[in-house]
Amino acid sequence: MSLSLYKGLSLGLDLSYQVDKDWQLKSLRYFNRGMKTEAQVKGCHMTVKQGDNSLRGYFTGHNHSEAEQSGFALLFKQNGKLLSVSA
Numbered sequence: 092m093s094l095s096l097y098k099g100l101s102l103g104l105d106l107s108y109q110v111d112k113d114w115q116l117k118s119l120r121y122f123n124r125g126m127k128t129e130a131q132v133k134g135c136h137m138t139v140k141q142g143d144n145s146l147r148g149y150f151t152g153h154n155h156s157e158a159e160q161s162g163f164a165l166l167f168k169q170n171g172k173l174l175s176v177s178a
Contacts, residue, residue, distance in 0.1 A: 099124035
């Protein structure tokens with residue numbers, strides 16, 4: 092089995108914006124990342140669905156998967172408020 096990460100892009104802005112008296116926005120990030128994995132499998136139970144059709148059985152062979160993800164991340168900070176949890 093092998094796993095490799097793609098080179099990704101990350102752009103960010105560090106800032107300090109007071110949203111209200113308790114919350115402050117600290118950073119805004121755009122990211123693009125991905126990964127690729129390969130594995131040799133034997134007797135892996137699986138179900139494949141396409142529309143209304145499905146096929147169920149055991150798979151033996153080479154599995155190759157790639158994934159890519161892009162999005163935004165916001166970092167907030169809460170000021171001056173203590174939270175207590177009682178059980």
